[in-house]
Amino acid sequence: MEKLQMNRCDTCDQEAKIFIGYGPHRFCKEHFNHFFEKRIRKTIRMNQLIKHGEKIAVGVSGGKDSMVTLHLLNKIYGGKKPQIQLEAILIDEGIKGYRDKSMQVGIDYCEKNNIPYHTVSFQSEFGIEMTEVMEKIHADPKLGSTCSFCGVFRRHFLNSKSLGIKADKIATGHNLDDEVQSIAMSFFGNDLTRVARLGEISGNKKFDGFVKRIKPLYETPEKEIIAYCALNGIEHYSDECCPYSWMAKRNHYRKMLNELEESVPGTKYSLLASFKNLKPLLVQNEQEKNEPIKECAKCGNLSNGKICNVCSQLERITNVSKIIQKESKTLKKKSSLTCVDTKNM
Structure with a gap:
């Protein structure tokens, strides 16, 4: 019984x-x-992430997190008399056989549900694709990982396209797992400035050049998002992870936190709660530094330094003259953890 x-x-x-x-x-x-x-x-209500009448740009990759974000915002605020304006932004990094497939899932959903969408590509804007970045990293490993380049470029495009469509906020699919991984990475890296910028809403409130980013899934575990998709038949691309994800330092933190959560359920929520308690002090410390926002000396966009992250990363890539012409799949280190390895733990 x-x-x-x-x-x-x-x-x-x-x-x-x-x-x-x-x-x-x-x-x-x-x-x-x-x-x-x-x-x-x-999460949306308590953190005042969305107000009626706002235009919300949703960053859509076609993966489970962004598709659930788009689906639920459409479900909550859509209908015959929509309470907000939803528009999707899809970014093509130039990873053929992967991003083109995942983007199509997002496009299909938008067309089926009459949600306006916009596409932008690294190639059209920068004249470079992530496949080429990977080749340059292979030629000069000191450049770091593809994720460090891709993340900077994606954030730039989300912000610039959101400004272009006059969106009030950008909704991303960052979930609880993503957030606590970022918290752990920043603490272990002694980067308190980065920790202070984390949270359910981010973006500089003082300048028109930045659109605030919100995270409706901020308190929602990844495994529950997977279950929600499965139980409700929400289409998303899950055939494979990014072919370059083996390079990400985040994989090791994902593995560590998943093991802790398995042994001590609630660990991830405890870490998030600790961060919330510390954040006011961290934000105050950053405000006391009073570092001014500047214009990038190269492109004119707002930046914390003389040169913005986008221009800095593009300059680093340009300086690599030697490119080893190999198929990207041959670059994978078999001993490295991938998101598939760690998410299945």
């Missing part, structure tokens, strides 16, 4: 479809959906 009860939903007598360790909770599909969506609504 006890074993039978263990397989039942906490809220009703239906068979449980998902078990959540940190509760612990057991839910059927209906009550898991309620639990999942209620938390996201609460």
Whole structure:
């Protein structure tokens, strides 16, 4: 009898479809959906992420996180009398056989649900694709990882395109796992400035050149997003991870935190709570530095330094003259962790 009860939903007598360790909770599909969506609504409401009448640009890759973000914002605020304007931004980094497939998932959803969307590519704007960046990194490993370049470029395009469509905010698919990984990486790297910039909403409030970024999935675990997609048939691209993800330092932090969460359920929420308690002090410390925002000496965009991150990274790539012409798949180190390895732990 006890074993039978263990397989039942906490809220009703239906068979449980998902078990959540940190509760612990057991839910059927209906009550898991309620639990999942209620938390996201609460995140938006308690942090005042969205106001009625705003135009929200959603960064869409076609992966589970961005598709759930787009789907739920459309579900919550859409309908016959939409409360906000939603527009999607899709960025093509130039990773053939991967990004073109994932982008199509996002485009299909937008067209099916009458959501305006905009596409932009690294090639059209910078004249370079991530495949070429990877080749240059192979020629000069001191450049670092592809993620350090891709992240800078993607943030630039999300911001510039959002400015172009006069969006009030940019919604991204960053989830609980992403956030606590970033917190751990920044603390271990002794980068308190970066820690202070983390949170459910980011972006400089004082300057028109930056669009604030919001994270509706900020308090939602990755595994629950996967379950929500599966239970509700939300189309997303999951055939493979980025072919360059093996280079990311983040993989090691993902593995560490997943192992801790498995042993001590609730670890990720505890780390997030600690960060929330510390953040006011970190923000105050950054404000006391009173470092002015400048214009980049090269492109004129706002920057914390003399040259913005985008121009700095482009300059580093340009300085690499030797390019080893190899297929990108031959560059993968078999011993390195990938997001597939760590997400399946």
